Amino acid sequence: MRDSLRRHAIAICTDKIAKKGDGVGLSFYAFFANKNDTPDALMEAARWWIETHKLDHFEKAVKIRAMIEAGE
Incomplete structure (x- = not known):
C-alpha cells in the first residue's frame, strides 16, 4: 500500500477510535469520500483488504491500524 494511503488510513482509524472507542469497526470504504474520485487508491x-489479508467486510479499527503500522 502506498505511503500516502497508509498515512490516511491510519488517520481515519485513529479518528474513528477517538470518537467511538476501541470497539469501532470499519471497512476500507471509510478511507474514501462518498464519490469515486480516486479509483486507483x-x-x-x-x-490490500480483500485479496492480501482476506479480511471481513467490517473489522475493528484498532486491528486495521495495527496492521498498517506494522507494514502488513
Whole structure:
C-alpha cells in the first residue's frame, strides 16, 4: 500500500477510535469520500483488504491500524 494511503488510513482509524472507542469497526470504504474520485487508491485499498489479508467486510479499527503500522 502506498505511503500516502497508509498515512490516511491510519488517520481515519485513529479518528474513528477517538470518537467511538476501541470497539469501532470499519471497512476500507471509510478511507474514501462518498464519490469515486480516486479509483486507483480505492482498488489498492480493496486489494490490500480483500485479496492480501482476506479480511471481513467490517473489522475493528484498532486491528486495521495495527496492521498498517506494522507494514502488513
